[in-house]
Amino acid sequence: MASSVKAVLVSAVASGQGKTTVTAALARKLVRSGMRVRVFKTGPDFLDPMMLQQAAGMPVQSLDLWMVGPDHCRKLLAQASADADVILIEGVMGLYDGTPSSADLARAFGVPVLAVIDASAMAQTAGALVLGLRDYGPVNLAGVIANRVGSPGHARMIKDAMPGVPLLATLARQEESLPERHLGLVQPGEIETIDTLLDRIADELLLDTEAWQVLPPVALADDDAAEPVEPLLRGKTIAIARDAAFAFLYPANLDCLRELGAELVFFSPLENEPVPKQADAIYLPGGYPELHAQRLSQAQAWQASIRDAHAAQRPILAECGGMMALTDSLADTDGQTWPMTGLLRGQVVMQKRLAALGSQGWSTPQGQLRGHAFHYSRLETDVAPFARTKRHPSGDAGEAIYRNGSLTASYFHAYFPSCPSAVAALFLGRAGA
Known part of the structure; x- marks a missing residue:
């Protein structure tokens, strides 16, 4: 039509x-x-x-x-x-x-x-x-x-x-x-x-x-021959952080999760709201945690709830700012260091020079999940990457992807509709190398 x-x-x-x-x-x-x-x-x-x-x-x-x-x-x-x-x-x-x-x-x-x-x-x-x-x-x-x-x-x-x-x-x-x-x-x-x-x-x-x-x-x-998305997340509830600190979220990602069959609920770490108890998985998108590091460090209910979710092996996907909030500490734009949740070993440091910018793709068993990176901070960690993205179009090594138990974290921002089956595997805790 x-x-x-x-x-x-x-x-x-x-x-x-x-x-x-x-x-x-x-x-x-x-x-x-x-x-x-x-x-x-x-x-x-x-x-x-x-x-x-x-x-x-x-x-x-x-x-x-x-x-x-x-x-x-x-x-x-x-x-x-x-x-x-x-x-x-x-x-x-x-x-x-x-x-x-x-x-x-x-x-x-x-x-x-x-x-x-x-x-x-x-x-x-x-x-x-x-x-x-x-x-x-x-x-x-x-x-x-x-x-x-x-x-x-x-x-x-x-x-x-x-x-x-x-x-x-x-x-x-x-x-x-x-x-x-x-x-x-x-x-x-x-x-x-x-x-x-x-x-x-x-x-x-x-x-x-x-x-x-x-x-x-x-x-x-439109191409009427496009195949519908298989509802691989039917019956699952995904809790998504959404506030001024976690606002970098493609609308298409939410649409994709719904097409996969997931029910979405939202919560605000900045308001010290805990991860909703009914959540089967958690999504922490990017944003500006460096501008709100003090409030996040003092949000004890939020911090305890994300640690509990991790201990219970509920899948957690943390992108860029979401990952920054799950490290040991975050140095804000004024250079002051604040403790974070400690689910990923390392310290995040803000810098004046751009650290990464551009399109990247992550090759997963389900196909290539595409997206991008754009950040001014760096993660100082001794944790070995679980995988790495590739920059487009050069094919050079891109962002590190870290895995700690049920947590998958990276500076990489994924565009979910590029490979819905890979997204479903992440939120089901079945993502392989």
Whole structure:
């Protein structure tokens, strides 16, 4: 079944051009005009989708030809097109960066590209930049949004420099931008004025409605032959940590667990909530434990419950921040060391230099479980890895995967739909080397 919907992939020449700000502003503007808007994010990311979800009011899924896979990307886009007027896809890094790139994704599904340019230090040169973005691949370039524009005259110079390419919108320089920290944007829930800020940016995005309306719809069809997920976790309850310290979680992972038949319950270690007693297994996703290390170290009920679950051999999957909270100690961003739960021998130390970034895959007996790593901390441990991921596309050794009894822990963030049977084996305690 195919549905046609207006869809664009929002990309740029590089990171830092304002893609997330522009995509969020456009989503909020279209939603306020009465349109049903679905937003996607290209590549592995947690923070940008949170902001885009805040702007559009709908969950934001990931699209990536390697990590997610073409078939699942097609399924997600087709599902969105069935109940949306507009689909916005925010790209990753520059338009042609990565293997696969945002341009590859756009071409795979016939989605035109909307280029964001930082116009703050250029005028006519914008034309050369835009034509290069269009022709290098090439891609179907639907138009341009000029960010950080100084004046209406500045906008006219940019428009005149791009014959044949519509200037779909402009956004003035922002006195207050979306706040960031070491891993990227600050989580929307931490910003009291986030909706006011998004509304203001949406107001300041000057959209050429005539040029927008003439953009042709894109036909997005699902593959009806896709096999359903076998309910290998039917009858199992999985407890998932979910709060400001454990918030890096793909919505698709939750969908996958439900398709596998699991019942999901949530709890907050930050609020000193113990692991729910009915849980057959526990999932500790990534997040910012380094920002909440003192509270986590003092959450005695939470700590006792996770130790009890481990002693009872209930399977535990801990990713990145989840793993950090299960080590002996965690040194926070100020260098102060706090005791953690001690289920994985070692100390976590924050550093200013990025420790790992990029797509990775874990070869399991059930198949390759794909995902990524992105962290600034390092684990100092004498525990030998149970296995290692491989970096994509180089094939070089990636993150260590540790095993201690029923605990599986790593800096690796898994994208569950890439291999549901491997995920089921982890939560059933049957994962092999």
